[in-house]
Amino acid sequence: MTDEELKEALLLWAQEYCKMTWEAGFEPAGVKLFANQAVAWIKTQNGITSESLGDYSVSFVDEMPKGLLALLKPYRKVQLI
Numbered sequence: 274m275t276d277e278e279l280k281e282a283l284l285l286w287a288q289e290y291c292k293m294t295w296e297a298g299f300e301p302a303g304v305k306l307f308a309n310q311a312v313a314w315i316k317t318q319n320g321i322t323s324e325s326l327g328d329y330s331v332s333f334v335d336e337m338p339k340g341l342l343a344l345l346k347p348y349r350k351v352q353l354i
Contacts, residue, residue, distance in 0.1 A: 274331075276312055283308045290342075292350040307344040314341060 274282075281297075287304050288294055295301070300308075314337075315321065323332040 276316075279312050279315065280308045283311050287345055287348075291345055291348045292352070293348060301348055303344050304348055307341060310344070311337065311341055314338065 284295075284297075284300055284304065287300075287307060291304075295304070321331055324330070
């Protein structure tokens with residue numbers, strides 16, 4: 274997976290996490306910053322728990338670091354029950 278493909282996947286994940294939608298290429302600056310820093314975090318092996326070589330696959334930890342998620346906090350919709 275290239276950096277751009279990973280960034281696109283993270284931007285889609287951020288939309289679900291924030292419960293908001295943005296048009297591709299028009300994401301808020303904080304969300305773009307999150308995606309860039311998350312790619313760097315994943316690439317430094319911090320987020321990888323296992324890796325296979327045949328039909329390459331990677332497993333990641335279930336949670337993003339709190340510092341990265343803090344970048345998305347201003348964009349997250351509050352849910353009222």
